[in-house]
Amino acid sequence: MGEAVRIAIAGEGGQGVQSVAMILTEAAALDGKEFLYIPNFGVEQRGGVSIAFVQISDEKIGAPKFKTGDIVIALSDRAVRRMGMHVGSETLFIYDAGIKGIDDDLPKNAKKVMAIPALEKANKELHPRVFNVLIMGAVIGVTKVVTLEKAKEAIEKKLGYKFEQNPELRELNFKALERGYQLVAEMGVA
Amino acid sequence: MNPEKLPKRVLEAYIGEYASGKSENAVNRALDLAHLGRKVTLVDLDLVEPCYTLRPLKWKLEEEGVTVLAWDTGELIGLGETGNILKPEVRFCLRHPGDVILDIGYGSFGAQVLNLVEGAEEEQDLNVYAVINIARPMTGTVPDIVDHVRSLARVDGLINNSHLGEDTDLDFVKQGALIVKEAAAILGLPVVATSVMEELAPALRKTDWYGHPVRVIKRYLPQAFW
Amino acid sequence: MGVIEGEKKAFMTGNEAVAWAALAAGAEIMYGYPITPQNEIMQYWTRLAPKHERKFLQTEDELSAGFTTIGGVLTGKRAFTATAGPGNVLMQEPMSMAEAMRIPTVVVVQQRGGPSTATVIYSQQEVTLTCFGGNGEGLRVVYSTSSHQELYDYTIKAFNTAWKYRFPTFVLADGYQAKMRESLVLYDPEERGIEMVPTEAFVGKPGMPGEDRPPAHLRNTYNIEEELEEVLKKDIQEYEQMAPEIIEYDEFNTDGADILVVAHGVVFRSAAIAVRKLADEGLKVGYFRPITLRPFPQEQLRQAAAKAKQLMVVESAYGQLLKIVKDNLYGMDLPIRTLLRPGVGVTPEEVVADLRTVLEGRED
């Protein structure tokens, strides 16, 4: 069992955290890779922080749960506080720059902590609904676990039925993916 | 024990609350009568706790010449657990020749259970005896005994069976005899007997301190383990 | 059958894998009641079943799910149900009847946190319940799976074990396995040479009962102790006879291990990664994994344990596997270390860290 890239993405219900994980793992599958994805689901009622634990590797993956991720992404204030426990010395911790009042809650032990203006870019340049795809672009930019081409194929596979009715959505999603990818490159992380 | 003056047919039903000793008294009565060479039928009409009493003793009693009307556990599916099915021949038990001793148990309906026995209502010689142990919480005092006996629908006499198991001494039996005597007076009923375990019997005569006949009880029921 | 043609690599959730496996095994009907985290088994089954002329009944509770499954099996159908947590508690009543009457039911259990409603997420706290639930002797078969491939393989196998030996059979997985997605290969068992054990009706056989054949009079109540004893003696004897034929386990590096790690289910994956990592470093560690928790691979564990200096039991429960292990090692003088995390997942890092404290003498 080879070393897997371990990714944890956390946010509020409705931020599309689990769909990012689904598309990302779909892309990994299209790329011929192994993956293991486990959603952290709350009790039947809604309202908890939604977390997606994803591992991608060239080989079969071992245990489903990991303690600390290679990359941990938090998309809300609650998510920032919740994900501290999954941060270790090897972790790149990414959070949205728009989250307020969390300065004291940011992890101290991470390899690197960085804020990306994902929500702002999505709102201003694209559309709020593709915020999560922009995040996915950033994850791919940082980890290179899949290629952008496979990611687009996966988006097509998962959301193609929507694009048929509204072809503009396809462009919007692809742009968001690329924008996220660029964003981390511009920040020198990739 | 001297032979008491017995009627042509002894027809007796023993009733009492849980663990009063009614079954023990009924079994001993049946065996005593059988040992006198009489023809005796012992009937299990305890419909609340039936299988815990007579069924396991059935073969032993029959060896001693007593006819037992009770189910064999093996005859009925489900009766290891429960078992409150009236054996058809029990309904006609009073038609058996000779003496008939009925263990009629306890329960909300008291002696009304005799409604299930053909001819019980018309039978003049049938006596229902309430077995009283003052060590039982519901029959510890004179007023409690009076209430209890009145709730049983029909009683023709009381038996003092006061005991504390292995710890019984004569003082306790005497105390029971007094309380039962007083209750009987209020109820207008005779005290038919004071029952004592065989270990205590040598210290007593034919009658107890108040003139009630003494019956000696051998314990059979510890063997009754469904 | 032809549900699956050829070998198909797929990425899916464990619940989906169970539904496909049941379909491939020729299961004819599922009965079920919703409880997280097994719901998607029913959801996938109800989408797949009509295409393959299979049936489904959603019942009013798990008692009913279990008893209707018994009804389905009595007519000679491969029938199954799935449950978890408090639902598994209710499921024990019908499975106790299946045990008593040797009815080959199949139940998939996706363990969630306990006691009570606890979490919908994950645990290994239904080991005792699944192995020994009901008012009986635990005469059932329990397979503990650790991956989607195993969920698929052992769900198919469960039908065959149940119908061959006529003991209720459980596939014991957990919320992680239920909900996570990973790869597996789907296949048609017949194409792999796995012959499905034929089923047989308990009621409704051809002919006029009482004339052409005796009527089926099936019961679970007995009159007397000895009658029950006779039935149980026979069942226990057949169970013990079956045990060596169906026992499954996995072991690694057991020769002269300083520590032998014992784990089952999804925790075994973490244990295996940890052990192999430390073994690669030259440390003397091995593992033993029971796949059948009932019957338990007793002899095999004793042989492995006899070669080890110390055991370490790792589980997401507070000593349920541990109890079984101790019971099976009775009389052996061997220290047992534990890593018990009731209702919580165990990562390879945690197992590594714990093993290091012992192996490198860093214990406090």
Added chain:
Amino acid sequence: MDIQPKMPKSWNAATKPHKFCPGCGHGLILKALGQVIDEMGIQDRVVFGCDIGCSLLSWDFFNVDTVQTHHGRTTPVMVGIKKASPDRIVIAYMGDGGGYAIGSQHLVNAATRDDKITVILVNNTVYAMTGGQMAPTTMPGQKTETTPFGRDVAQAGYPMMGPEMVAAITQEGAYVARGSVARFRKLKEYIRKALENQLAMRGFSFVEALSTCPTNWRTNAEKTWEFVEKKMTEQYPLGELKVPVIKEG
């Protein structure tokens, strides 16, 4: 001349005489059922399920395939059989405790789902085999071992009106009736209609049979009949509560 009472063909002669108490209504209900099975010629298609309690004693009563289940669980076992093999004619036979207390959720849901099964429920107002405790059907004021001063509705609630409830929650293809062992021919007619309803796959069918329990009522023959004829039918009116709407063509 030796006159033997005629036994239904579907009865299992080897287990007769049966084990029910003298004066018990079970024998009559099972006789009605046996005659109906004979007349309809369905002996080889019937699966009979019996509950725990006195109904348990019917486990080897018939020469039909029989499953003795757990207390209250006869309905789901029969539902499971019917669902998997709809050509079976399934009869769930139970007492009032099994159907209205511990197994009530199964009765309610099978009725609501319109499962094509027949439930015959024996109402004798007590838990008989366990020694005469209060049942869901014990009538107000009625004395039992757990209501020694009579059922006090303020404390112990009211009796369950089963057929009325089932009639209210079933579809128009359902058949619901309450008969009595004191009206044997009517009872038999109801059982027959219930089974015909299942055969036609019209809907759920349910017959409650008022029955006698002299053993636990502590009644002689006369009082037993008075109890079932007068007291019980006052509380539990007899008749058909729902007759299926038979669609044309």
